[in-house]
Amino acid sequence: MKLRLAIVGAGPAGVYAADILLKHERSFDVSIDLFEQLPAPYGLVRYGVAPDHPRIKGIITALREVLDRGDIRIFGNVLYGRDITLDDLKHHYHAVIFATGAVRDASLDIPGIDLPGSYGAAEFVSWYDGHPDFPRTWPLEAESVAVVGNGNVALDVARILAKHPEDLLPTEIPANVYEGLQASPVTDVHVFGRRGPMQVKFTPLELRELGELRDVDMIVYDEDFDYDEASRRAIESNKQVLVIDRVLGQWRQREVGAASRRLHLHFYAKPLEVLGDENGVTAFRYERTEPDGEGGVRGTGEIREVPVQAVYRAIGYFGSPLPGIPFDKKHGVIPNHEGQALDKDNNIVPGVYATGWIKRGPVGLIGHTKSDAMETISHLVKDQASWWSPAEPDEDAVVRLLDERGVEYTDLEGWHRLDAHEIALGEPEGRARIKVVPRDDMVRVSRP
Ligand code: NAP
Numbered sequence: 059m060k061l062r063l064a065i066v067g068a069g070p071a072g073v074y075a076a077d078i079l080l081k082h083e084r085s086f087d088v089s090i091d092l093f094e095q096l097p098a099p100y101g102l103v104r105y106g107v108a109p110d111h112p113r114i115k116g117i118i119t120a121l122r123e124v125l126d127r128g129d130i131r132i133f134g135n136v137l138y139g140r141d142i143t144l145d146d147l148k149h150h151y152h153a154v155i156f157a158t159g160a161v162r163d164a165s166l167d168i169p170g171i172d173l174p175g176s177y178g179a180a181e182f183v184s185w186y187d188g189h190p191d192f193p194r195t196w197p198l199e200a201e202s203v204a205v206v207g208n209g210n211v212a213l214d215v216a217r218i219l220a221k222h223p224e225d226l227l228p229t230e231i232p233a234n235v236y237e238g239l240q241a242s243p244v245t246d247v248h249v250f251g252r253r254g255p256m257q258v259k260f261t262p263l264e265l266r267e268l269g270e271l272r273d274v275d276m277i278v279y280d281e282d283f284d285y286d287e288a289s290r291r292a293i294e295s296n297k298q299v300l301v302i303d304r305v306l307g308q309w310r311q312r313e314v315g316a317a318s319r320r321l322h323l324h325f326y327a328k329p330l331e332v333l334g335d336e337n338g339v340t341a342f343r344y345e346r347t348e349p350d351g352e353g354g355v356r357g358t359g360e361i362r363e364v365p366v367q368a369v370y371r372a373i374g375y376f377g378s379p380l381p382g383i384p385f386d387k388k389h390g391v392i393p394n395h396e397g398q399a400l401d402k403d404n405n406i407v408p409g410v411y412a413t414g415w416i417k418r419g420p421v422g423l424i425g426h427t428k429s430d431a432m433e434t435i436s437h438l439v440k441d442q443a444s445w446w447s448p449a450e451p452d453e454d455a456v457v458r459l460l461d462e463r464g465v466e467y468t469d470l471e472g473w474h475r476l477d478a479h480e481i482a483l484g485e486p487e488g489r490a491r492i493k494v495v496p497r498d499d500m501v502r503v504s505r506p
Contacts, residue, residue: 061152061442063152064091064154065091065157066093066154068094069101073121075431075434076090082439093142097472097504099473125470125473134467135465141463150459153445154409156411160390163181164373166206173336179207179214185238188493196238202246204249204342205250206371208250208253209373211374211375216247216321220268225271231493250329251327255283257353269305275314275315279324283306324364326346344364377416391412391417399412406444414427468500
C-alpha cells in the first residue's frame with residue numbers, strides 16, 4: 059500500500075508536514091506531491107519575514123534541506139481551485155493537507171479605513187518582500203504615518219518605514235523596494251496599541267531592535283507608564299514582559315532630538331476613525347483608554363487626533379477560503395478537530411486535513427508549525443480506513459493532467475535555478491541576493 063498525499067502550500071507548515079510524515083512510524087509507503095501557487099517555495103518565510111531579519115529568513119536553509127532530499131515532488135505556480143481542483147485531487151490522491159496559511163489583513167471596521175492612504179500591513183509586507191502578485195510601486199508620500207497594532211508585524215512595518223533605506227541594502231530587498239523607500243519623505247512613524255505597554259503582543263528582541271536604528275529617535279510618553287496592578291503582576295510573572303518593561307524604561311531616559319526620524323510608541327489608544335477625503339488621509343483619531351485592572355482596557359471618552367498622511371493597520375492576518383473546503387468565516391480557518399477538517403455539522407470530512415495558520419489561526423512563531431503538523435499527521439496515519447480511493451493514483455497521471463491543461467508548473471530544479479539566478483544578480487553589487495519579483499520572470503528563469 060502506498061499513500062499518495064497532496065499537500066497544498068509550500069510554506070513552513072506544508073514542508074514540515076511532509077517531512078514529519080516521511081519520518082513518521084507507519085505500515086505503508088508514502089508518495090507526496092506539494093502544490094504551491096507561487097513559482098517559488100517557503101511561503102511567509104520568503105514573502106512575510108522582513109528582509110532585515112536574516113536569522114528568521116535562515117529557516118529557509120532547513121526547509122531547503124528537506125526539499126533537497128528529493129523524496130517530495132513539487133509543483134509550483136499551481137493554484138488550487140483553478141489549476142487543480144478538489145475533484146482532481148480525489149481522482150489522484152488518497153488525502154490532502156491544506157497548509158495555505160493566512161496572508162490577508164484582518165479587517166478593522168472603523169470609518170475612513172478604506173480611504174486612499176489607508177493600507178493593510180500584509181499588502182505592504184508583500185510589496186517590500188517582492189511578492190509577484192502585488193504592484194511594483196508603493197505610494198510612500200507621507201511625512202507622518204500611523205501604524206495600528208502592537209504585534210511583531212506592526213513593528214516590522216514601523217521599522218521598515220522608519221529605517222534609512224541604505225541600511226536595508228545589505229539585505230535581499232528588491233531594487234524597486236529600495237528605490238521606493240529612498241523617495242519616502244517620512245519623518246515620524248506613530249505606532250498605536252489599544253492596551254498598555256505590558257499587554258503588547260510583540261516580543262522583546264523585535265522591540266529592542268527599534269532602539270538600534272540609526273538616526274531614529276524612539277519616543278515614548280510618560281503618561282503611558284502609570285502601571286496598574288495587572289501590569290505589575292505581568293512584569294513579575296513573565297520574563298518577556300519584564301524585558302519589555304526594561305527596554306521601554308531605558309528609552310524613557312534617553313536624550314532625544316538629534317535624529318532626523320522619530321518612531322513614537324503610543325499605548326492606551328483605541329482606533330476610532332481615519333480622517334481624510336478622496337485625496338487621502340489627513341489624521342488618525344483614537345480614544346484614550348485606561349487599564350481595567352485585569353489586563354484589559356476601557357474607554358475614557360477622551361478623543362485625540364494625530365495628523366498623519368498614511369495609516370497601516372497591522373492587527374493580524376486572516377485566512378482565505380478554499381474552493382470546496384469548509385471555512386470558518388469568523389476565524390478565517392478550516393474548521394477542524396486536531397487537523398481533521400470538519401463540516402458544518404461538525405462531522406469529520408474524510409481525506410481533508412489542515413495544518414499551520416489555516417488550521418489554528420495566524421498566531422505563533424514558525425517553529426510552532428512543527429507540533430501542529432505532528433498532530434495533523436498522526437490523525438492522517440490513523441485514518442487509513444477513511445482515505446479517498448483514487449481512480450488514478452500513479453505518479454505520472456497528475457503530471458499528464460497539468461501538462462494537458464497547459465499549467466506552467468515549476469519544480470525543485472526550477473527553484474534551484476531561480477535561487478542561483480537571484481544570488482548571481484546580487485553578486486556584482488556585493489549583495490547576498492536580489493529577488494526576482496514579476497511572476498513571468500520567475501517562471502521564465504525556473505523553467506528550462
Ligand atoms: P498579533 O501578534 O496577534 O498582534 C496583533 C495586534 O493587533 C495586537 O496588538 C492586537 O491587540 C492588535 N489588534 C487586534 N485587533 C485590533 C483592533 N480592532 N484595534 C486595535 N488593535 C487591534 O499579530 P501579528 O502582528 O500579525 O503577528 C502574527 C504572528 O506572527 C505573531 O505570532 C507574531 O509574533 C509573528 N511574527 C513574528 C515576527 C518576528 O520578527 N519574530 C514578525 C512578524 C510576525 P490586542 O492584543 O489588544 O488584541
